[in-house]
Amino acid sequence: MTIKPLKYRPSVHAIERLREYFGTSEIHATDYANELMVGAQFVEMAQKGRRVFKSVVEDVMLVIGEGGVIITVLPPPGKGKNNAYTMHEGRLSDVIKAAVQRELTKARRTFTREYRAITEEIAVIGMEIAQLSLNKARARSPITQKHITDKVALIHARQEELAEDRKALKAEYQRLQDEAKTYAVEA
Structure with missing residues (x-):
């Protein structure tokens, strides 16, 4: 053999x-x-x-x-x-995957930037509410206290709007990630 x-x-x-x-x-x-x-x-x-x-x-x-x-x-x-x-045989598929990956990366950067900006604005509003609460506690006049309470209510409403915007932004980004997964792109 x-x-x-x-x-x-x-x-x-x-x-x-x-x-x-x-x-x-x-x-x-x-x-x-x-x-x-x-x-x-x-x-x-x-x-x-x-x-x-x-x-x-x-x-x-x-x-x-x-x-x-x-x-x-x-x-x-x-x-x-x-x-x-x-x-x-999948050159077009590779081109599509690369384009989807680029767009997903771009969306991730945009999402992160906007999400942080909204979060920072919410924190600043929280500090403003705290300052107004301190001013209300120091105020002696009931009229001044009432004005501060009204102002806090308006600012708190703005804070809740921003929280909703942040939640919607996160949901939109999650939808983009899920859509990118249909093209077999790692999100």
Whole structure:
């Protein structure tokens, strides 16, 4: 019995993908990877000199680096975190995801800025109410006390309006995050 030399060596990541997608044990992953490469068709030259091959044995693509190292295995349709071959057939999807991610980041910055501004304004109003309460306690005239009480009621109403605005802002941002998740963008 002769031992045939192995041409390709899968990386640890590629071994994990083979195990995940095809149930191959780690011990037999190298042999299985070489079987996948038998008759594989060249697809394209990817970044950093990596070559992408489509296997004729299974519906899978393999990315080969320098020295015959199998860097990763792209999953068959319906398996894996991303759908099959997103780096080739999903360019529009990648563009959409990037645009949604940019808009979500922009919305996060805007939300944070506005949320902090409203919170600061609420705190300032709280300090103003406290000062007016102190003035009311010091006031001797019932008329002055009544004016201060009326003013506190108006300011407190403004504080409640701001709290509602802050709540609505937070709900809108949460809606944007949920919508971004439909495009598989991490929110």
